[in-house]
Amino acid sequence: MAKEIRIAKRDFYIFNILFLLSCGRGNFRYSEIRGMLKLKDSQTDHGLKLLRKHFLIIAHIIPTKKGRIFVEYRLSKRGKTLLKTLNSLKKYSLK
Numbered sequence: 001m002a003k004e005i006r007i008a009k010r011d012f013y014i015f016n017i018l019f020l021l022s023c024g025r026g027n028f029r030y031s032e033i034r035g036m037l038k039l040k041d042s043q044t045d046h047g048l049k050l051l052r053k054h055f056l057i058i059a060h061i062i063p064t065k066k067g068r069i070f071v072e073y074r075l076s077k078r079g080k081t082l083l084k085t086l087n088s089l090k091k092y093s094l095k
Helices: 002-010 012-022 030-037 041-053 077-094
Strands: 057-063 069-075
Touching (some): 012 030, 012 041, 012 077, 030 041
Antiparallel strands (some): 057 069
């Protein structure tokens, strides 16, 4: 039981990334996600990789004139559906 709680507590930032992407303007760069949630680079990287692996977010690559590349992240249809389901469960549990 204690190990399960540690894992859930350790990976809670992944849900924070999902919820951040669901609100506001929709597209966020890596540095914005890291800064708003006050995450370490390793946490941000791990969270985004995991969410991309499960097709919950989409990475949109934007090339610039100086050769730099910006990547903006947004929710995929699957991610939006997951959040709607979680919201429904939350409303149901509060009844």
